[in-house]
């Protein structure tokens with residue numbers, strides 16, 4: 001079975017370890033080092049919140065023609 005996962009965040013979540021180190025967790029879904037952020041979220045900066053985007057492996061962006069109902073949880 002395949003599934004589509006929609007990410008709406010455009011920046012990482014920062015967690016601080018017990019040692020005081022910052023860990024950047026990918027929230028955009030584009031990182032090549034997932035679950036850690038690799039800076040790929042910069043590709044999402046131009047996104048319009050009212051559109052659904054699709055990215056290829058090279059992070060080329062296109063607007064999806066599919067209409068998807070989403071529910072934020």
Ligand code: FES
Pocket residue numbers: 010011012013025026027028029030031036037038039040041042
């Ligand atoms: S939040 Fe996904 S790469 Fe940075």
